[in-house]
Amino acid sequence: MVDFDNSPDKIGSPTASQIDVAKLAGVSQAAVSRTFTPGASVAPATRDKVLAAAKMLGYRPNAIARSLITHTTNIIGIVLVRFSNPFYWHVFKQFTKKLQQQGYWTLLFNVAEDEQVEETLLTALQYQVDGIIITSATLSSGLVDECLRAGTPVVLFNRYVLGARANAVCCDNVAGGRMVANALLASGHRRLAYIAGEEGSSTNRDREQGFIERLKEHRGDSTMVVESFEHREQGFAERVEGAGLEPPLWERAGQYTYEAGLAAARRLLERDDLPDAIFCASDLIAMGALDQARLMGFKVPDDLAIIGFDDIDMTAWPNYNLSTVRQPVDRMVDTTIATLMNAIEHPESDTVMKWLQPTLIQRGTTR
Amino acid sequence: MVDFDNSPDKIGSPTASQIDVAKLAGVSQAAVSRTFTPGASVAPATRDKVLAAAKMLGYRPNAIARSLITHTTNIIGIVLVRFSNPFYWHVFKQFTKKLQQQGYWTLLFNVAEDEQVEETLLTALQYQVDGIIITSATLSSGLVDECLRAGTPVVLFNRYVLGARANAVCCDNVAGGRMVANALLASGHRRLAYIAGEEGSSTNRDREQGFIERLKEHRGDSTMVVESFEHREQGFAERVEGAGLEPPLWERAGQYTYEAGLAAARRLLERDDLPDAIFCASDLIAMGALDQARLMGFKVPDDLAIIGFDDIDMTAWPNYNLSTVRQPVDRMVDTTIATLMNAIEHPESDTVMKWLQPTLIQRGTTR
DNA sequence: ATGAAAGCGCTAACAT
DNA sequence: ATGTTAGCGCTTTCAT
Numbered sequence: 001m002v003d004f005d006n007s008p009d010k011i012g013s014p015t016a017s018q019i020d021v022a023k024l025a026g027v028s029q030a031a032v033s034r035t036f037t038p039g040a041s042v043a044p045a046t047r048d049k050v051l052a053a054a055k056m057l058g059y060r061p062n063a064i065a066r067s068l069i070t071h072t073t074n075i076i077g078i079v080l081v082r083f084s085n086p087f088y089w090h091v092f093k094q095f096t097k098k099l100q101q102q103g104y105w106t107l108l109f110n111v112a113e114d115e116q117v118e119e120t121l122l123t124a125l126q127y128q129v130d131g132i133i134i135t136s137a138t139l140s141s142g143l144v145d146e147c148l149r150a151g152t153p154v155v156l157f158n159r160y161v162l163g164a165r166a167n168a169v170c171c172d173n174v175a176g177g178r179m180v181a182n183a184l185l186a187s188g189h190r191r192l193a194y195i196a197g198e199e200g201s202s203t204n205r206d207r208e209q210g211f212i213e214r215l216k217e218h219r220g221d222s223t224m225v226v227e228s229f230e231h232r233e234q235g236f237a238e239r240v241e242g243a244g245l246e247p248p249l250w251e252r253a254g255q256y257t258y259e260a261g262l263a264a265a266r267r268l269l270e271r272d273d274l275p276d277a278i279f280c281a282s283d284l285i286a287m288g289a290l291d292q293a294r295l296m297g298f299k300v301p302d303d304l305a306i307i308g309f310d311d312i313d314m315t316a317w318p319n320y321n322l323s324t325v326r327q328p329v330d331r332m333v334d335t336t337i338a339t340l341m342n343a344i345e346h347p348e349s350d351t352v353m354k355w356l357q358p359t360l361i362q363r364g365t366t367r
Numbered sequence: 368m369v370d371f372d373n374s375p376d377k378i379g380s381p382t383a384s385q386i387d388v389a390k391l392a393g394v395s396q397a398a399v400s401r402t403f404t405p406g407a408s409v410a411p412a413t414r415d416k417v418l419a420a421a422k423m424l425g426y427r428p429n430a431i432a433r434s435l436i437t438h439t440t441n442i443i444g445i446v447l448v449r450f451s452n453p454f455y456w457h458v459f460k461q462f463t464k465k466l467q468q469q470g471y472w473t474l475l476f477n478v479a480e481d482e483q484v485e486e487t488l489l490t491a492l493q494y495q496v497d498g499i500i501i502t503s504a505t506l507s508s509g510l511v512d513e514c515l516r517a518g519t520p521v522v523l524f525n526r527y528v529l530g531a532r533a534n535a536v537c538c539d540n541v542a543g544g545r546m547v548a549n550a551l552l553a554s555g556h557r558r559l560a561y562i563a564g565e566e567g568s569s570t571n572r573d574r575e576q577g578f579i580e581r582l583k584e585h586r587g588d589s590t591m592v593v594e595s596f597e598h599r600e601q602g603f604a605e606r607v608e609g610a611g612l613e614p615p616l617w618e619r620a621g622q623y624t625y626e627a628g629l630a631a632a633r634r635l636l637e638r639d640d641l642p643d644a645i646f647c648a649s650d651l652i653a654m655g656a657l658d659q660a661r662l663m664g665f666k667v668p669d670d671l672a673i674i675g676f677d678d679i680d681m682t683a684w685p686n687y688n689l690s691t692v693r694q695p696v697d698r699m700v701d702t703t704i705a706t707l708m709n710a711i712e713h714p715e716s717d718t719v720m721k722w723l724q725p726t727l728i729q730r731g732t733t734r
Numbered sequence: 735a736t737g738a739a740a741g742c743g744c745t746a747a748c749a750t
Numbered sequence: 751a752t753g754t755t756a757g758c759g760c761t762t763t764c765a766t
Contacts, residue, residue, distance in 0.1 A: 015518065017743055028753045033745060043751055058516050063493040064434050065743035069758045073431065075474070075494075089456045096477035105490070107442070108473045110463035123472070126430040127442075149425050151382065258684060291686050317625060319658050319686055384759055395737045400761060407761095410735055432759035436742045 016057035025053035077124035081137040094333040153343030169336040171327040172355040177210025189277035193249035197281035261288025283308035321364035383424035392420035444491035448504040461700040520710030536703040538694040539722040544577025556644035560616035564648035628655025650675035672733040688731035
């Protein structure tokens with residue numbers, strides 16, 4: 001039996017190591033290592049010999065072995081939960097693109113249920129990722145501790161855990177909900193409705209809360225109206241015309257999907273006490289609601305205003321031209337990455353939670 | 368100065384190793400390894416001691432170190448090129464989901480240009496991924512060789528390289544183009560048009576080729592009509608009514624986007640010699656074309672038929688209800704993974720190229 | 735069943 | 751600038 005390892009066949013065979021290259025080049029293994037380490041000091045002559053030998057053998061550095069010793073992988077784990085929402089398609093694209101620009105690769109964990117987050121996260125830790133970004137899922141404080149202990153920084157994207165030492169970057173969904181309420185009230189709507197997405201999600205909860213809270217203030221039956229200066233300013237003008245505003249109708253989509261929006265809107269629009277404006281927890285739901293309204297013969301925005309949340313690409317399509325609340329995606333992504341990088345470089349730095357302000361985009365489905 | 372490594376503070380500190388666990392449990396390091404290796408022989412008593420110690424220290428196996436020695440990472444690299452097309456959102460979701468079910472994680476490489484594929488692929492190889500899936504990009508035969516040499520199997524998704532030893536799983540795009548031609552001809556359209564996507568892409572080229580080839584056969588001015596039995600059968604009937612069929616109009620969208628479809632359709636519909644049917648290289652282009660046609664007052668499908676390609680979710684929305692050609696995504700994904708797994712398990716197996724058949728989906732934009 | 739020992743491919747002192 | 755040496759954390763013989 002021939003020992004191929006030492007035969008000429010070795011050239012071009014799989015997995016040449018630094019030792020093989022060193023032998024062929026007639027240098028030490030360390031010299032090979034230095035040649036492939038940016039900034040290390042190697043004489044040009046040695047360097048050339050090494051590169052020539054490496055090329056002959058088809059040598060490529062083994063990132064795994066390097067990681068074992070440097071304790072850094074240049075890999076960021078991204079946990080994506082139930083990614084049906086096209087909003088996250090764009091988010092994900094941005095994350096991978098910008099991480100790569102900074103020399104990081106993305107190990108993706110596609111999680112179907114919140115319950116799987118724990119197991120998934122532990123796997124990510126085992127792979128020694130340099131950091132973890134979690135979208136659309138919260139963390140138990142036990143898990144947060146586990147990450148802290150492992151020394152792997154985590155940033156939550158569009159979720160937050162109050163009281164835990166978990167970094168978070170979010171759109172200010174409460175503010176977004178308030179904006180919608182303000183806009184609809186300002187254009188004279190009085191019979192409002194809300195279509196909820198996933199009820200457990202904090203995005204849904206916060207959007208709804210901001211919306212309803214602002215309506216309550218408007219009715220003047222809440223003490224919140226004097227809680228802050230800006231609220232008070234608006235409060236005076238609106239309390240006058242606030243009479244007769246009922247609590248909003250409420251309907252459940254259950255998921256952030258077009259189909260769910262279609263169905264929820266139908267239930268809403270078959271009622272006797274019809275709304276004159278609908279705020280939907282996401283754009284996809286809103287597009288379903290819009291199509292349903294048209295199907296049922298409603299004139300939008302004259303009979304019925306519809307407004308979404310996210311500002312995904314499709315909202316600008318002429319057929320929809322949907323009014324919505326724009327999440328500052330690019331800034332959210334940049335901030336998330338910056339927060340993560342900072343936590344990687346300064347492990348002892350404090351927990352950071354940031355809420356970025358959304359923008360109201362008035363298009364053709366509100367007046 | 369206190370040596371924290373040997374102090375009680377070690378408990379709960381980052382990165383306990385098997386040695387730490389072994390010391391605490393009073394066993395050998397190998398025993399710890401065995402405890403965490405499924406199927407290894409450990410006495411229940413030892414096992415319990417180890418698990419208790421591991422729990423105290425917060426020990427987690429280091430997947431990187433394990434990979435170094437087992438030569439397998441359980442990671443599949445996915446190269447995604449220009450992923451603007453929502454079709455690939457679904458594809459990607461399916462890939463990650465099904466790979467995870469088989470115990471594999473996904474390392475994502477987001478590539479903007481074909482030119483970056485080489486560099487990216489070499490990076491993937493350095494990370495010792497067990498296999499690579501490449502979507503929407505071809506490989507030079509040099510790159511194919513590089514992968515073969517590294518012993519890392521590669522499967523192309525919806526691309527193929529003839530003559531190279533590269534596995535590929537594709538939708539039969541040529542057949543899809545033919546289906547569209549057949550359907551439009553059968554419903555009496557005679558002034559056809561094609562809107563191209565990315566002209567360099569093989570998907571675009573193949574769809575266009577199948578479409579045009581079939582039209583040529585119909586006109587009876589091609590010898591291809593007698594090349595196969597089925598063509599001949601159809602040929603007789605159609606040659607009779609084939610007279611007067613002009614070569615299709617041609618317009619360029621340039622990208623697989625809605626906006627590009629909108630613009631391309633406008634150019635097409637401002638011509639004097641209007642088409643009565645448009646085949647678009649992708650659904651997103653077709654949706655743009657459809658909206659443009661409506662904007663310009665065309666009745667679809669009466670004045671103008673429109674048909675897309677892919678069958679993305681949105682095509683079924685009532686507002687679009689777009690006729691299209693369905694790529695068998697799930698089967699394509701399954702086949703790709705099966706091909707990859709086979710190549711991983713049997714490194715010497717032959718190169719495989721598979722074309723899966725698409726299905727014509729007639730909805731409301733064709734008659 | 736368990737421990738001792740070798741080594742995966744590499745980096746990083748430490749000498750020289 | 752270069753070689754020597756000692757590991758990184760783990761799996762896997764090989765003894766016992």
